[in-house]
Amino acid sequence: MHKKIKVMISCMIIVIFILSLGACSQSSSSDKVGKNEIVFWNPFVGPDGKNMQMMVDAYNKTNPKFKVRNISLKEADMYAKIPTVVNSGRNIPDLNIVHAERIKQFVDKDMLIPMDDSLAKYPEIKAENYVKAGWDIGSLDNKRYSVPLDVHSFVMYYNKDLAAKYAPHALDDNIVTFDEIKEAGLKAKKDGIIAAPVTWMKPAFLSVYSQMGGSITSDGTKPTLNTEQAVDTLKLYNGFVKSGITNKDGQDAGQVFKSGKAIFYPEGIWMQNDIKKAKNLNWGMTNFPQLSDDKNKMVNWSSSHQFVLLKNPERNKKKTEGVIKFINWVRDNSLPWAEAGQNPAALATLDNPKYQQMPQSFLIKDTTEQKSLKIFDYKYNGYISEQLDKIGNDTVFGKLDIKKALMDSQKTVEDKIAQDK
Amino acid sequence: MKKVNISTLISFIFLLCMTLIWIFPLAWSLFTSFKDEIDIQTFGFTMLPIHWVIANYQDVLFNNTSAPVAKWFMNSMIISVTQTILVLVVVSMAAYGYTRLRFKGRDWLFSFLLATMMFPAVVNLIPLYKIVDTLGWVNSYWAAIVPGAAAVFNVFLVRQFMIGIPIELDESARIDGANDFQIYTKVTLPLIKPVLTVVALFTFTSSWNDFLWPSIVFNDIDKMPITPGLQLLQGMYVTDIGHAMAAAIIAIVPTFILYLFTQRYFLQSMSLSSGVKG
Amino acid sequence: MIFIGPHLLLFALFFLIPIFFGVYISFTNWDLVNTPEFVGLDNYKDILLNKESTFYTQLHTGLGNTFKFVAFTVPACIVIPLLLAAALHVKPKGMKIFQAIFYLPVLFSISAVMIIWSMMFNVSFGPINHYFTSSPNWLGTQPYAWIALVVVTVWWGIGGNMIIYQAALNGVSKEYYEAASLDGAGRLQKFFHITLPSIKNQLLFTIVITTIAQFNIYGQALMLTKGGPSSSTTVLLMYIQQNAFGSGQSIAGIASAMAVILGLCIMAVSVIQFFLLRERK
Numbered sequence: 006m007h008k009k010i011k012v013m014i015s016c017m018i019i020v021i022f023i024l025s026l027g028a029c030s031q032s033s034s035s036d037k038v039g040k041n042e043i044v045f046w047n048p049f050v051g052p053d054g055k056n057m058q059m060m061v062d063a064y065n066k067t068n069p070k071f072k073v074r075n076i077s078l079k080e081a082d083m084y085a086k087i088p089t090v091v092n093s094g095r096n097i098p099d100l101n102i103v104h105a106e107r108i109k110q111f112v113d114k115d116m117l118i119p120m121d122d123s124l125a126k127y128p129e130i131k132a133e134n135y136v137k138a139g140w141d142i143g144s145l146d147n148k149r150y151s152v153p154l155d156v157h158s159f160v161m162y163y164n165k166d167l168a169a170k171y172a173p174h175a176l177d178d179n180i181v182t183f184d185e186i187k188e189a190g191l192k193a194k195k196d197g198i199i200a201a202p203v204t205w206m207k208p209a210f211l212s213v214y215s216q217m218g219g220s221i222t223s224d225g226t227k228p229t230l231n232t233e234q235a236v237d238t239l240k241l242y243n244g245f246v247k248s249g250i251t252n253k254d255g256q257d258a259g260q261v262f263k264s265g266k267a268i269f270y271p272e273g274i275w276m277q278n279d280i281k282k283a284k285n286l287n288w289g290m291t292n293f294p295q296l297s298d299d300k301n302k303m304v305n306w307s308s309s310h311q312f313v314l315l316k317n318p319e320r321n322k323k324k325t326e327g328v329i330k331f332i333n334w335v336r337d338n339s340l341p342w343a344e345a346g347q348n349p350a351a352l353a354t355l356d357n358p359k360y361q362q363m364p365q366s367f368l369i370k371d372t373t374e375q376k377s378l379k380i381f382d383y384k385y386n387g388y389i390s391e392q393l394d395k396i397g398n399d400t401v402f403g404k405l406d407i408k409k410a411l412m413d414s415q416k417t418v419e420d421k422i423a424q425d426k
Numbered sequence: 427m428k429k430v431n432i433s434t435l436i437s438f439i440f441l442l443c444m445t446l447i448w449i450f451p452l453a454w455s456l457f458t459s460f461k462d463e464i465d466i467q468t469f470g471f472t473m474l475p476i477h478w479v480i481a482n483y484q485d486v487l488f489n490n491t492s493a494p495v496a497k498w499f500m501n502s503m504i505i506s507v508t509q510t511i512l513v514l515v516v517v518s519m520a521a522y523g524y525t526r527l528r529f530k531g532r533d534w535l536f537s538f539l540l541a542t543m544m545f546p547a548v549v550n551l552i553p554l555y556k557i558v559d560t561l562g563w564v565n566s567y568w569a570a571i572v573p574g575a576a577a578v579f580n581v582f583l584v585r586q587f588m589i590g591i592p593i594e595l596d597e598s599a600r601i602d603g604a605n606d607f608q609i610y611t612k613v614t615l616p617l618i619k620p621v622l623t624v625v626a627l628f629t630f631t632s633s634w635n636d637f638l639w640p641s642i643v644f645n646d647i648d649k650m651p652i653t654p655g656l657q658l659l660q661g662m663y664v665t666d667i668g669h670a671m672a673a674a675i676i677a678i679v680p681t682f683i684l685y686l687f688t689q690r691y692f693l694q695s696m697s698l699s700s701g702v703k704g
Numbered sequence: 705m706i707f708i709g710p711h712l713l714l715f716a717l718f719f720l721i722p723i724f725f726g727v728y729i730s731f732t733n734w735d736l737v738n739t740p741e742f743v744g745l746d747n748y749k750d751i752l753l754n755k756e757s758t759f760y761t762q763l764h765t766g767l768g769n770t771f772k773f774v775a776f777t778v779p780a781c782i783v784i785p786l787l788l789a790a791a792l793h794v795k796p797k798g799m800k801i802f803q804a805i806f807y808l809p810v811l812f813s814i815s816a817v818m819i820i821w822s823m824m825f826n827v828s829f830g831p832i833n834h835y836f837t838s839s840p841n842w843l844g845t846q847p848y849a850w851i852a853l854v855v856v857t858v859w860w861g862i863g864g865n866m867i868i869y870q871a872a873l874n875g876v877s878k879e880y881y882e883a884a885s886l887d888g889a890g891r892l893q894k895f896f897h898i899t900l901p902s903i904k905n906q907l908l909f910t911i912v913i914t915t916i917a918q919f920n921i922y923g924q925a926l927m928l929t930k931g932g933p934s935s936s937t938t939v940l941l942m943y944i945q946q947n948a949f950g951s952g953q954s955i956a957g958i959a960s961a962m963a964v965i966l967g968l969c970i971m972a973v974s975v976i977q978f979f980l981l982r983e984r985k
Contacts, residue, residue: 255841
């Protein structure tokens with residue numbers, strides 16, 4: 006017995022020794038921020054993280070004066086860390102990706118640096134070269150605080166064979182209405198096929214809420230969640246659950262769709278690589294379901310990843326220029342980002358035939374579609390999102406009273422805003 | 427005689443049923459980690475894989491997924507082993523000090539340490555983060571290695587064991603002209619090996635399995651240990667069941683192997699810590 | 705001094721100072737970054753008395769759920785290992801293997817265990833839903849979510865207590881039983897009159913450490929039920945973590961006050977443990 010343990014321990018120590026050597030050599034190359042290094046934080050820890058790494062590697066191969074070091078953080082952690090580092094003035098990244106919804110709050114707290122002066126050298130970074138929804142977000146009080154990387158939307162996938170069978174004309178105008186979904190669902194019910202899987206309720210709610218004319222804020226600071234339209238939105242979905250055309254509570258909607266048991270499947274464009282994996286599935290992509298057939302009233306929930314410069318007294322002019330250089334390079338080389346399923350914000354990608362073949366490109370190609378991309382840029386969107394994630398599924402599946410849930414959420418958001426000094 | 431047989435039989439059947447309950451999740455997870463993701467998505471639940479594939483393990487270990495599981499595994503190894511070594515050194519020295527050295531207020535000081543064990547660690551969490559941050563340790567291995575070495579319980583355990591060792595051995599070494607440090611290395615350490623083994627096993631497993639603290643001090647995905655890493659993997663926006671299972675299995679392998687080799691010590695350690703002479 | 709120095713230093717820096725610091729910041733409006741401002745009892749007033757405040761709701765929901773969890777799991781984590789230990793005590797065939805299997809999950813990390821069990825309960829892929837047709841959404845409806853949490857906690861954590869009980873049962877002298885048999889005592893009588901009193905100390909010890917451990921519930925609720933359905937399994941440590949280290953502005957002052965309150969609950973139990981340890985000295 007003793008012998009065994011000795012052998013084990015010595016083995017382990019040897020292994021560790023080797024590992025730590027490896028780690029040391031790694032850390033020495035990665036922990037010290039080189040003088041000519043751009044520290045780049047982003048929240049890409051999912052499949053898209055790999056594509057971002059590819060882009061950064063490709064950029065570094067062009068031998069720029071300032072190389073980019075890609076650091077992916079958990080989203081919640083990244084947003085917790087940003088105020089901490091900015092306030093302490095240490096370890097501030099040179100470049101950061103944040104969600105569009107956060108920018109207002111960061112500007113309010115005086116944490117971002119306007120880019121106008123540094124962009125002067127790169128005239129191609131201008132409104133005409135970007136998707137409008139993504140570009141407009143970065144402009145506050147006539148100053149430019151961010152440059153968009155992408156616009157990602159919450160749309161709907163559909164099973165072509167099942168749609169032809171149960172909803173033959175729903176897709177003719179590329180708008181599927183909720184009425185059409187319900188009709189198809191009632192037809193398909195007897196065959197064990199569902200039409201309205203409940204997926205991520207947050208974007209679904211926001212999309213329908215704004216189609217109904219609701220808004221999450223009345224004046225830009227006060228939240229308005231507890232409204233008639235909000236109740237109606239949740240009731241609509243709750244009605245689908247009651248009529249049995251949705252997945253069962255707790256059942257994985259993605260699995261239902263991928264195994265060919267769902268006609269429609271509302272999800273983000275970023276999910277397509279996951280859907281591609283399903284063999285024998287003949288799928289297409291269309292707009293998020295709408296209340297009306299009117300193309301001009303369409304709403305597709307969208308968000309956008311944006312490049313920003315956090316306030317950092319140590320970032321000198323030269324480095325800032327290096328950062329902008331990278332942003333400009335991304336403008337021309339966004340194809341890998343499209344391959345991650347996203348819609349790059351830089352219109353340069355539009356001409357690429359490869360991109361034109363991608364299903365998500367329909368959102369960018371025509372201007373009516375572009376207008377439907379709605380970014381919910383309310384300053385306290387973060388708090389609203391947290392609440393919607395909390396109550397979304399529970400209210401829809403009837404485990405939580407809709408009116409009460411909305412009332413409590415309204416209150417929680419108000420309290421959190423009050424705490425926000 | 428007959429009675430004994432019946433009670434043995436009942437016990438045996440009861441244990442057998444319970445064992446099946448205990449084994450089932452592990453067996454099914456192991457099988458699931460060898461399933462083809464497409465099969466899982468298409469057929470839902472199956473007990474055995476329809477096609478046996480090792481792709482999940484390959485993807486997870488060679489970073490074909492967005493979760494750098496191999497890196498997490500290494501991080502965990504480095505952290506757990508370093509912490510174990512640190513704890514052994516610090517704790518054995520402290521225990522030696524509290525049992526063999528005479529200084530004023532020794533026992534009073536130790537009683538004070540024991541008394542602080544009542545303080546719940548949950549109150550520490552936020553200030554500890556700040557201290558670690560001030561030291562510049564956020565996202566570095568030290569954050570997970572050093573604070574754990576402050577625990578009093580291990581000192582208590584080793585001290586209890588040392589009290590039972592006759593002091594005469596020290597005396598004779600002292601007569602031969604050895605100083606404290608020589609006595610500690612030459613006489614005491616070899617004698618307290620059994621209890622140190624227990625402390626080492628405990629420290630290693632608890633460090634490997636620590637969850638809340640590392641999930642607070644590591645937010646750089648490349649620096650994480652595997653335990654908080656798995657939580658991140660669960661939250662990633664594509665549920666890849668085969669991969670998640672493979673990663674979970676990889677995470678439990680080291681402690682499993684350790685247990686296979688040192689089962690006796692683990693069982694002893696439990697009795698030791700409850701104060702029963704096992 | 706050179707011998708106890710290293711440990712004392714670590715102890716002071718990473719345990720003693722944080723405790724006092726932690727209590728202090730519960731009286732401030734700290735956000736982890738700027739200088740803490742002293743606000744007296746405001747945080748406590750807010751979370752304990754101000755019915756209007758979200759944090760009042762958080763504390764009451766969180767602490768309530770933590771207490772519920774303790775109440776549900778502690779008895780199960782005492783009785784089940786005791787039964788197992790008693791069954792193992794008659795030394796059936798394969799005893800060593802049985803023992804090893806029940807102890808095994810203790811060594812697994814919580815996140816791995818939770819990944820395994822969330823799949824077990826998964827409606828689309830899991831065996832439980834497959835073998836019991838028309839079974840509920842375990843992790844998303846009550847009371848099933850609680851049952852799931854208890855099952856998982858028992859599966860994961862009873863090994864240690866089982867071993868302690870085994871050692872304790874081995875320590876009970878055979879003579880007592882023989883004497884009782886002569887008096888014509890039945891099985892149950894023996895158990896209640898001889899076995900339980902003899903292992904009283906170990907029982908008390910395990911109850912205390914199990915209770916302390918379960919008060920720190922975090923991982924199971926976070927990864928298995930995600931605090932749901934509708935916050936019915938969101939435990940206090942989850943709120944503390946969210947308020948101090950969540951996204952958005954850190955509310956470390958309030959979080960600390962919550963931690964102190966949770967700490968006081970645990971401390972009440974720890975005091976008992978301290979006296980037990982003292983006795984054995």
